Amino acid sequence: MRTTRVRSVALAAATALLLGGLAAAPAATADSGKKPGASATLHDLARAQGRYFGSAVDNPELDDTPYADLLGTEFGQTTPGNGMKWYATEPQRGVFDFTAGDEIVDYARANGLKVRGHTLLWHSQLPDWLTSGTWSADELRSILKNHITTEVKHYRGKVFAWDVANEIMNEDGTYRENIFYKTLGPGYVADALRWARAADPKVKLYLNDYNVEGTGAKSDAYYTLIKQLKADRVPIDGFGMQAHLALQYGFPQQMRQNIKRFAGLGVDVAITELDIRMLLPADATELAQQADWYGQVTDACLAVKRCVGITLWGYSDRHSWIPAVFDGEGAALPWDENLQHKPAYDAIRKALTD
Ligand code: 9MR
Numbered sequence: 001m002r003t004t005r006v007r008s009v010a011l012a013a014a015t016a017l018l019l020g021g022l023a024a025a026p027a028a029t030a031d032s033g034k035k036p037g038a039s040a041t042l043h044d045l046a047r048a049q050g051r052y053f054g055s056a057v058d059n060p061e062l063d064d065t066p067y068a069d070l071l072g073t074e075f076g077q078t079t080p081g082n083g084m085k086w087y088a089t090e091p092q093r094g095v096f097d098f099t100a101g102d103e104i105v106d107y108a109r110a111n112g113l114k115v116r117g118h119t120l121l122w123h124s125q126l127p128d129w130l131t132s133g134t135w136s137a138d139e140l141r142s143i144l145k146n147h148i149t150t151e152v153k154h155y156r157g158k159v160f161a162w163d164v165a166n167e168i169m170n171e172d173g174t175y176r177e178n179i180f181y182k183t184l185g186p187g188y189v190a191d192a193l194r195w196a197r198a199a200d201p202k203v204k205l206y207l208n209d210y211n212v213e214g215t216g217a218k219s220d221a222y223y224t225l226i227k228q229l230k231a232d233r234v235p236i237d238g239f240g241m242q243a244h245l246a247l248q249y250g251f252p253q254q255m256r257q258n259i260k261r262f263a264g265l266g267v268d269v270a271i272t273e274l275d276i277r278m279l280l281p282a283d284a285t286e287l288a289q290q291a292d293w294y295g296q297v298t299d300a301c302l303a304v305k306r307c308v309g310i311t312l313w314g315y316s317d318r319h320s321w322i323p324a325v326f327d328g329e330g331a332a333l334p335w336d337e338n339l340q341h342k343p344a345y346d347a348i349r350k351a352l353t354d
Helices: 001-016 024-031 043-050 058-062 064-076 097-112 137-154 179-184 188-199 219-232 254-262 286-300 344-351
Strands: 052-057 079-082 114-121 161-166 203-210 238-241 244-246 266-279 308-312
Touching: 024 308, 043 052, 052 058, 052 064, 058 064, 058 097, 058 161, 064 097, 064 238, 079 308, 097 114, 114 137, 114 188, 114 266, 137 179, 137 188, 161 188, 161 344, 179 188, 188 219, 188 244, 188 266, 203 219, 203 266, 254 266, 254 286, 266 286, 286 308
Parallel strands: 052 079, 052 308, 079 114, 114 161, 161 203, 203 238, 238 266, 244 266, 266 308
Antiparallel strands: none
16 A cells, blocks of 8 residues: 555655656746746746745645545645554654655655644644553653654754644633643643754754634634743744634634734734534535635735745645534535636735736
């Protein structure tokens, strides 16, 4: 299975190169200072505005050649959907396996995409040995330090940013009681950031979460935390807003102002996992509203200089985490299941062009 995947990726990469450096060609357009033309990709348009436009990818999706080809041509950035998570990278204590993450890094390199690392620490998708063990604070601290140090060193120079800590806050702005918080207390966040910095002085270090796109208790908690980390000289470079939005819950309040206030703390902001789901079946009204929202998110990012880029959590309805998790919901991406553009695609294009 693994061999087949690697081979098909290599093949896709070779094809891309044979086709005349699809990844390199648009670069010339943007770098030459000319306005990208009608054939420009979303990433070309974003790059002309000093941003990247990307999409996550999960390893098995690389076997879907038309999907992988379009990912490699349309986008300038990717994030592994699962391949760099703890369960995948340290399946046994002290035994590391970077096969899945490396596969995506290789694909990204072959296609000229840069990579966000996701994620060093999360309450979910942890290996059983970690969750089922009983650890003293000293033991868990050393396990966490070793995990972060080893993974960050492995990907040094290969990822430009890390989601160091993912989803560490509750909706009410208190710390999530994950295994690290329960055993180590809130100081684990600063420790994690420091260990990541020690392992790679150049990579951008992010905190990342959902339901933080608008103002509210959860994004306030991150605002306060990042302000404190800065005051304490803890390395923190960015705040990731996942942006898993749903039409039925309304557009996040004051997204632009919220991005702006984080930028005001002296950190970058990235839209890291954008998708906009709806109740199925999708009708024309919902798709139009979705398009409007995609345009609004893009506008909100472009309005703030330190909003560095946008990543879709998969770009087509063909591969999306949503139907499996939210019964009766989906149609969340700008490309449909047949890799055809939806109204959302045109709305993003328009926002990136205007
Ligand atoms: O896309 C990921 C999916 O394949 C996994 O099954 C799921 C497990 O929770 O994680 C998905 O990605 C999540 C991301 O890592 C963090 N933010 C929420 C994303 C959607 O669940």
